[in-house]
Amino acid sequence: MTSTPPSSPDHGTLSYEQxxxxxxxxxxxxxxxxxxxxxxxAHLAAHGFSEVPASRGESAYVVDVGPFYLASIVExxxxxxxxxxxxxxLTGRSFYDAIAQDTIAMAIxxxxxxxxxxxxxxxYWAAGGSDWFGDAQRAQALVAGWKAAxxxxxxxxxxxxTPALAGIVEAGRIDLAASCTGLxxxxxxxxVGDKLAPGDAIVLLASSGIHxxxxxLARKLVERLPQGYLTPVEPGASLTYxxxxxxxxxxxxxxxxxxxxxxxxxxxxxxITGHGWRKLLRHPAMHTYRIHTVPEVPAVLKFIQHHAQxxxxxxxxxxxxxxxxxxxxxxDQAEHTVAVAQAxxxxxxxxxxxxxxxxxLLIEPLGLTxxxxxxxxx
Amino acid sequence: MTSTPPSSPDHGTLSYEQxxxxxxxxxxxxxxxxxxxxxxxAHLAAHGFSEVPASRGESAYVVDVGPFYLASIVExxxxxxxxxxxxxxLTGRSFYDAIAQDTIAMAIxxxxxxxxxxxxxxxYWAAGGSDWFGDAQRAQALVAGWKAAxxxxxxxxxxxxTPALAGIVEAGRIDLAASCTGLxxxxxxxxVGDKLAPGDAIVLLASSGIHxxxxxLARKLVERLPQGYLTPVEPGASLTYxxxxxxxxxxxxxxxxxxxxxxxxxxxxxxITGHGWRKLLRHPAMHTYRIHTVPEVPAVLKFIQHHAQxxxxxxxxxxxxxxxxxxxxxxDQAEHTVAVAQAxxxxxxxxxxxxxxxxxLLIEPLGLTxxxxxxxxx
Numbered sequence: 001m002t003s004t005p006p007s008s009p010d011h012g013t014l015s016y017e018q019x020x021x022x023x024x025x026x027x028x029x030x031x032x033x034x035x036x037x038x039x040x041x042a043h044l045a046a047h048g049f050s051e052v053p054a055s056r057g058e059s060a061y062v063v064d065v066g067p068f069y070l071a072s073i074v075e076x077x078x079x080x081x082x083x084x085x086x087x088x089x090l091t092g093r094s095f096y097d098a099i100a101q102d103t104i105a106m107a108i109x110x111x112x113x114x115x116x117x118x119x120x121x122x123x124y125w126a127a128g129g130s131d132w133f134g135d136a137q138r139a140q141a142l143v144a145g146w147k148a149a150x151x152x153x154x155x156x157x158x159x160x161x162t163p164a165l166a167g168i169v170e171a172g173r174i175d176l177a178a179s180c181t182g183l184x185x186x187x188x189x190x191x192v193g194d195k196l197a198p199g200d201a202i203v204l205l206a207s208s209g210i211h212x213x214x215x216x217l218a219r220k221l222v223e224r225l226p227q228g229y230l231t232p233v234e235p236g237a238s239l240t241y242x243x244x245x246x247x248x249x250x251x252x253x254x255x256x257x258x259x260x261x262x263x264x265x266x267x268x269x270x271x272i273t274g275h276g277w278r279k280l281l282r283h284p285a286m287h288t289y290r291i292h293t294v295p296e297v298p299a300v301l302k303f304i305q306h307h308a309q310x311x312x313x314x315x316x317x318x319x320x321x322x323x324x325x326x327x328x329x330x331x332d333q334a335e336h337t338v339a340v341a342q343a344x345x346x347x348x349x350x351x352x353x354x355x356x357x358x359x360x361l362l363i364e365p366l367g368l369t370x371x372x373x374x375x376x377x378x
Numbered sequence: 379m380t381s382t383p384p385s386s387p388d389h390g391t392l393s394y395e396q397x398x399x400x401x402x403x404x405x406x407x408x409x410x411x412x413x414x415x416x417x418x419x420a421h422l423a424a425h426g427f428s429e430v431p432a433s434r435g436e437s438a439y440v441v442d443v444g445p446f447y448l449a450s451i452v453e454x455x456x457x458x459x460x461x462x463x464x465x466x467x468l469t470g471r472s473f474y475d476a477i478a479q480d481t482i483a484m485a486i487x488x489x490x491x492x493x494x495x496x497x498x499x500x501x502y503w504a505a506g507g508s509d510w511f512g513d514a515q516r517a518q519a520l521v522a523g524w525k526a527a528x529x530x531x532x533x534x535x536x537x538x539x540t541p542a543l544a545g546i547v548e549a550g551r552i553d554l555a556a557s558c559t560g561l562x563x564x565x566x567x568x569x570v571g572d573k574l575a576p577g578d579a580i581v582l583l584a585s586s587g588i589h590x591x592x593x594x595l596a597r598k599l600v601e602r603l604p605q606g607y608l609t610p611v612e613p614g615a616s617l618t619y620x621x622x623x624x625x626x627x628x629x630x631x632x633x634x635x636x637x638x639x640x641x642x643x644x645x646x647x648x649x650i651t652g653h654g655w656r657k658l659l660r661h662p663a664m665h666t667y668r669i670h671t672v673p674e675v676p677a678v679l680k681f682i683q684h685h686a687q688x689x690x691x692x693x694x695x696x697x698x699x700x701x702x703x704x705x706x707x708x709x710d711q712a713e714h715t716v717a718v719a720q721a722x723x724x725x726x727x728x729x730x731x732x733x734x735x736x737x738x739l740l741i742e743p744l745g746l747t748x749x750x751x752x753x754x755x756x
Contacts, residue, residue: 025512040529047561072559139407168459
């Protein structure tokens with residue numbers, strides 16, 4: 001898994017920061033917004049409800065509405081649509097069915113981390129002008145992919161917005177996002193990490209590729225490839241880099257729903273998105289996360305690691321490296337958890353355990369250690 | 379109210395369609411999406427729930443979750459941020475506090491039409507690059523305005539997304555949207571129009587100006603104004619056209635919540651946004667809507683009507699013309715409804731009534747009639 005193809009021409013390592021997103025500029029706003037948002041939770045009391053304070057900083061916001069908890073979220077696809085646009089130019093085929101699934105996955109895979117059953121998805125499709133919608137093949141692919149993802153997750157597509165935002169969204173482009181609302185029902189399904197403890201097993205669910213995080217890096221990398229997006233992702237293979245990037249994000253809610261049916265309630269879940277495996281350190285509790293088994297790395301991620309000349313430390317702290325979602329479950333339910341996931345068609349591995357100790361992530365097969373300072377994103 | 383200032387130079391009438399949004403291109407996608415979405419409602423049965431079919435086509439999607447109804451929505455600000463950007467360039471002042479309120483109002487004022495109490499708002503702020511967030515004055519205004527609107531409506535700001543989308547959102551611009559989740563509780567508050575009937579009174583709530591619809595037209599109009607956004611909105615007045623446009627949208631949930639406290643349940647509500655007063659014809663039922671009293675038209679809307687050389691038919695079918703929200707209530711509760719709104723600081727008028735008859739809107743003081751074909755937007 002750590003073997004790499006022969007070295008590419010030397011351009012030096014390409015890190016995520018080099019690919020164009022400067023968090024130093026975004027973070028002050030984000031912190032100000034989080035503080036202001038936290039002060040609004042008290043409004044719920046006037047309606048007879050209350051927030052679940054532990055959900056502040058988690059992937060979805062949770063409100064106690066009495067008989068159950070209400071969870072909600074809005075999530076953005078990010079820049080993956082630029083890859084779909086370029087691939088449509090190169091191949092004539094629309095990949096908007098795939099990125100529709102990505103967009104829904106961004107919302108649903110976050111919502112389920114708190115134990116919620118996703119119920120309703122709303123579409124947010126903001127185009128650079130009315131003419132975006134005039135490409136019927138692309139528009140139909142977007143609709144079909146969106147519906148198929150809703151079908152797979154058993155959610156109702158409630159509606160949405162399709163604004164034409166000339167002057168805000170670039171001509172010929174679209175800003176795709178999804179909001180999702182769900183219920184934690186019964187309330188015992190709430191998983192905000194209060195039960196997370198040494199002894200818990202770490203089960204990893206397979207990713208299908210890059211998913212929808214790391215795309216700025218992946219797009220930047222194209223400049224280094226003589227054939228660009230049409231470069232075969234493995235020697236002799238027909239699958240191109242562009243096609244491989246556009247493998248849609250796995251939808252994990254069928255697994256979390258099946259776990260509930262099987263009587264398994266995760267103590268915590270982490271959606272492995274931006275910041276790669278550092279997301280395993282997401283919960284604020286002080287534990288050591290020891291990984292003894294790492295999943296096979298999808299070809300497209302091996303390809304990126306190789307051409308971006310990233311070492312394992314950089315790759316695992318940026319990309320999902322084959323693990324799209326982490327379930328933290330009681331040790332005696334770990335094997336059952338793996339079996340339930342596999343039955344849903346999602347490969348899964350009993351990958352490690354939580355131990356008492358300083359907050360850090362040890363990926364033993366690769367000799368990697370991430371400390372408590374690796375993830376400052378709450 | 380129908381008197382106009384002296385005529386401006388003759389450029390001919392400027393209609394909404396001329397201002398750049400071509401619904402002919404968007405509508406086929408919208409219809410395909412609505413059909414696909416409708417087919418997903420059945421998924422809720424597997425979770426023990428069901429959709430409220432009448433909410434399909436309404437402003438918010440409603441699910442019956444047993445003890446109450448769940449309502450959700452995502453809404454976009456539209457192009458008003460372009461006016462804020464230009465006014466910041468001209469005056470040095472950020473108006474992002476105002477357009478933050480607009481964005482929340484777009485979501486909340488739609489959500490409450492079905493009888494929901496808004497509980498949680500999520501922020502969607504997609505910038506053209508990380509550097510957007512580097513303007514601290516603007517970023518702080520956005521946060522402060524967002525929080526103030528949440529405070530006014532008693533909703534919890536759950537969180538959100540602040541992506542930097544270089545290549546999708548234009549450099550220096552931001553795409554603002556909000557999702558909102560609420561509950562209809564008790565369930566008797568559901569107002570999807572099944573009780574709407576001849577004899578009901580039409581109560582109109584005052585708008586504060588253009589709100590967030592008609593901005594494409596308003597921006598286009600600037601080309602006709604020698605002083606552009608700095609043109610006084612009334613002769614001798616210090617308020618400029620740009621400032622007047624940026625008066626934030628009224629938040630109507632304090633009124634609908636106060637109505638509930640007062641024991642008044644509207645039979646139906648219409649948020650008067652795009653398509654202006656044609657929104658009074660929103661419900662599919664076949665009734666005649668007779669208006670005997672029209673609100674005072676805000677100066678900025680008089681200004682637009684005058685300079686765009688719109689007749690009343692065009693103006694009332696495009697802009698809110700002083701009425702931001704319509705409540706359809708039992709006739710014997712109309713005066714009480716007006717009083718409850720006024721007590722919340724929102725001017726209100728008993729403006730008309732529903733009668734048996736062909737589907738049409740009669741605005742008697744202006745001699746206007748809109749037929750059933752005036753609004754094909756469900």
